Amino acid sequence: MNCIEINNLSKIFNPNTKKAVAALNDFNLSIPNGTIFGLLGPNGAGKTTLIKILLGITYASTGDAKILGEDILNYKVKRKVGYLPESHKYPPYLTGEQVLKFYAKLSGYSHSELDKRIEHLLKQVKMNKWKNTKVKAYSKGMMQRLGLAQAMVNDPELIFLDEPTDGVDPIGRKEIRDILFELKNEGKSIFLNSHLLSEVEMVTDRVAILDKGVLLKEGTVEELTTDKEIYNFEFENFVNANIDLYKEQFSIIGHKGSKLTVTVNDTRELNKLLDRFRNDGVLIKSVVPQKNTLEDMFISLIKESEENK
Amino acid sequence: MKNILILTQFTLREAFSRKIFIMFSGVTLFILAVAALIFSFVSVDDFQGMVNVNGSQLEIFDKIVEVLKLVIVVPLFGIGIFLAIFSTSSFIPHMLEKGSIDLLLSKPVSRSQVILGKYFGGIAVVFINIAFLILGSWFLIGIKFGNWDPSFLLTIPTIVFAFAELYSLLILIGIITQSSVLAMMLTYLIYFIISPILSYRDNIFSFIESKTTEYILETLYYVLPKTQDLSTINSELAAGGSVPDWMPVILAFTFIILTIATSITIFSKKDY
Secondary structure, three states, X not given: XXXXXXXXXXEEEOOOOOOOEEEEEEEEEEEEXXXXXXXXXXXXXXXHHHHHHHOOOOOOOEEEEEXXXXXXXOHHHHHHEEEEOOOOOOOOOOEHHHHHHHHHHHOOOOOOOHHHHHHHHHHHOOOHHHOOOEHHHOOHHHHHHHHHHHHHOOOOOEEEEEOOOOOOOHHHHHHHHHHHHHHHHOOOEEEEEOOOHHHHHXXXXXXXEEEOOEEEEEEEHHHHHEEEEEEEEEXXXXXXXXXXXXXXXXXXXXXXXXXXXXXXXXHHHHHHHHHHHHHOOOOXXXXXXXEOOHHHHHHHHHHHHHHOO | OHHHHHHHHHHHHHHHHOOHHHHHHHHHHHHHHHHHHHHHXXXXXXXXXXXXXXXXXXXXXXXXXXXXXHHHHXXXXXXXXXXXXHHHOOHHHHHOOOOHHHHHHOOOOOHHHHHHHHHHHHHHHHHHHHHHHHXXXXXXXXXXXXXOOHHHHHHHHHHHHHHHXXXXXXXXXXXXXXXXXXXXXXXHHHHHHHHHHHHOXXXXXXXXXXXXXXXXXXXXXXXXXXXXXXXXXXXXXXXOOOOOOOHHHHHHHHHHHHHHHHHHHHHHHOOO
């Protein structure tokens, strides 16, 4: 079952005016249950708008979507959803503990063990020492930790996190990553919006790239970062003199000693090259598809998208 | 219903934290202290003695108490509502601030529940404070003059009802403009200027012989809050009388229903 299903979703702000902006354009996406899903995109790509539509904070112009099998227009489904907004403002006169109590009650979480759960969450986000301090005295990082606890307070099945590590120090980021893994192990689904691509790469199972409201690519981090057309070879006995012969038939883009980088059109061509090596008695030590970082892939994809427009 | 109750409690807490209760209590205690001070200079026996000379002791004594009640209630209606608008005008704009509204709407709460929670919360804030002031005055008058007429307490719902009418307007303006200053100014304009003028429209008609103006003023009277008329009803009740005309009450109630319904409709359609 999918925790999120989005069908042909579009959002145009200020429609029928000169200021009309298409924030989302015919967007389709399905996210399986129990996944940590990362949504990436430059500023203004439509990431926050998408989350807001899914949570009923903003309305879609066309299309429909379901979360946890329910139409997003049914506000009651949000009992099973947690949300950490990008910029969150808590009543400054409440303490951290009171903030969690208020949002738990509002989320319909009236469990008899609410106090215990709040205590546990505050410990989990390392805020138990500050639970009786008013949130107006909290730093950005502390607010973010409290925000994460707030997003988990109703024991949700699906959690939306918009820039969860914003303003958090490296140790705090590691702790947040650990919490995300814990949640995943508990079977929760997590929808993550982040600019920190290296972090997304570390925690997510699936990733989508969004630019100007259009979904550019979607898949596992492995799928997106593996360049299937470029392969790195390492040999035991590659003879330099043979290289020109290979260059006539194959697209060799790099050669250094016993290492060779080749671009192939498809798997058939790759096998043809391997056959050729074997026929020539070349001993292959390793063949590795070239891997990019998520950042490399993201930048090249966005550049490509810009050039195509 | 549960959500409305949670939001109502939350609004009360917000009012408490913003020192609204302290401000109201300060004003209340000041008014009660002034009244107590004045009462300390007044001897009930003197009145009765004076009344005995004239021969109609009871009626005149009651009249004096009635005037005292009016002296408290009439300015209280004005000051109380002025303070109430001032204190509650920021509830909606604060709620609509980026970061607050996102969180609120991400919870399993319908938008109508949000508006109703804020509405009842604001009314609860004013009710508690007005009740404190009126009950305090009632006790003072009762202790001093032995007059425990409960009809004086009817001014609590009257003042709160007049505020409820203006607060519904405050919410509507707040949702449209997201500005507490603008919401407050427009509400004051209606309360202090337009409503009193419209209440005396019959006198204006005698000076202006334009049918169009007459029609416009008459329409505005029926469309806009009738706080001046509610003030008159309040004074009648404080003096132990009854409601002279129910029409302003019915129109005010209709105004509240329509304004809150419009607020919910606009709020339900807005993107945040």
